[in-house]
Amino acid sequence: MSTLTLSFDIQSTWHIGSGEEGGAYADSLALKNGDNLPFLPGRAVKGLLRDAFKQAEANAWFTKPEGVADLTDYIFGSEGQRLAEQGMLHVSSAELSSAEQAYFAATEGAWQELYQVQFSTAIDHKTGSAKQESLRSIEVALPMVLKAQISINNNPDKTSLTPKQVLAWLAQASTLITGIGAKRKRGLGQVVVTAGASQ
Numbered sequence: 001m002s003t004l005t006l007s008f009d010i011q012s013t014w015h016i017g018s019g020e021e022g023g024a025y026a027d028s029l030a031l032k033n034g035d036n037l038p039f040l041p042g043r044a045v046k047g048l049l050r051d052a053f054k055q056a057e058a059n060a061w062f063t064k065p066e067g068v069a070d071l072t073d074y075i076f077g078s079e080g081q082r083l084a085e086q087g088m089l090h091v092s093s094a095e096l097s098s099a100e101q102a103y104f105a106a107t108e109g110a111w112q113e114l115y116q117v118q119f120s121t122a123i124d125h126k127t128g129s130a131k132q133e134s135l136r137s138i139e140v141a142l143p144m145v146l147k148a149q150i151s152i153n154n155n156p157d158k159t160s161l162t163p164k165q166v167l168a169w170l171a172q173a174s175t176l177i178t179g180i181g182a183k184r185k186r187g188l189g190q191v192v193v194t195a196g197a198s199q
Contacts, residue, residue: 008094015030
């Protein structure tokens with residue numbers, strides 16, 4: 001099976017919300033797997049890659065095969081008011097390496113070192129001081145490298161492109177991904193993405 005590895009080299013603290021509150025510790029907790037390790041869900045990886053691919057397609061990076069109106073929908077699938085269309089991709093979650101996961105599993109409490117709490121407040125532009133009761137705290141993960149696997153599924157309706165061509169295009173488009181998670185405009189989730197063939 002043709003597979004591409006995407007490496008997310010996260011350069012800053014980052015936050016993927018779990019939807020849970022942390023009481024006095026933090027207003028918003030980071031998403032964690034069953035071993036309390038940070039990860040980027042496959043659905044989020046696919047969404048980031050889709051947005052990057054759409055941008056690349058809009059800038060004529062790729063040549064559409066005959067009969068394909070929307071290359072992004074063809075590869076990633078589509079949903080909505082029209083009939084849903086299955087795409088060509090299977091996307092895994094982006095996770096720490098197996099060796100790193102094994103270390104944290106074997107070292108009690110070490111996972112706690114992967115997180116910290118950051119505080120922010122809203123500024124009253126008239127007075128230049130913090131607004132009352134506007135202090136917020138979020139749990140963020142520290143910079144790290146996460147890896148995801150992208151593979152081509154066996155969709156019999158998708159024969160206009162070869163797996164090799166699709167993965168090459170995805171590798172190109174992935175370079176347009178520069179941020180992940182929440183509060184990117186405030187400096188969180190800065191990332192450099194590189195792509196390579198899986199071993």
